[in-house]
Amino acid sequence: MPDKLLRLLLVDDHPIVRTGLRMLFQSEPDMQVVGEAESGGEAIAAVQELHPDVVIMDVAMPGMGGIEATQQIKAISPETAVLALTMHEDEQYFFAMLRAGAAGYIPKRAAPDDLVSAIRVVAEGNVFLHSTLARFLVKDIAEQKNAASEEQGDGLTAREIEVLTLIAEGRTSREIAEELVISAKTVDRHRENIMNKLDIHSRVELVKYAIRRGLIQPE
DSSP, X not given: OOSSOEEEEEEOSOHHHHHHHHHHXXXXXXXXXXXXXXXXXXXXHHHHHHOOSEEXXXXXXXXXXXXXXXXXXXXXXXXXXXXXXXXXXXXXXHXXXXXXXXXXXXXXXXXXXXXXXXXXXXXXXXOEEOGGGHHHHHHHXXXXXXXXXXXXXXXXXXXXXXXXXXXXXXXXXXXXXXXXTSOHXXXXXXXXHHHHHHTOOOHHHHHHHHHHTTSXXXX
């Protein structure tokens, strides 16, 4: 039994979807479903009451949708990670959820193992973007490329570049620490230094920066 269970809040307006998700997560030894909500408004109230680690958020729901709910959740509980789980795989919803503060975006047709992995990734403070959505990120980078100045002399140390590359690949702090044989606290300190040096304060922007620098290749 893990020392600390990941507390999950399920937000979807379809009860059958929530039931399926609950059954999936109940089989994971490090996860606990602490609540459910069928609208954005209910999700906000549940976050205030239950303090989940991760909110699995549908995007399109009657009344308040997932985008506005995510904005409000991140405002009242910045430490809570929001993972978008949706049938919408278009660019508009993708970027709207990321701008609202979601730490990940995964389609409902994804494999259950991918969803479980995504939860663990965002719970560690990292970003998870499903590989089928990489084309949106690539397109956005291409559109900005002419306007963006080339990053030269960014001041990153060799170790910080190693950490940045692994962050961009979706590794958790624990996984990075194990690979580089350093502590998770040291990984977090490197990440803070990287963001300060680059004046980047979004995990998604870190991934885009790593792609522009050629540190990783989009799938």
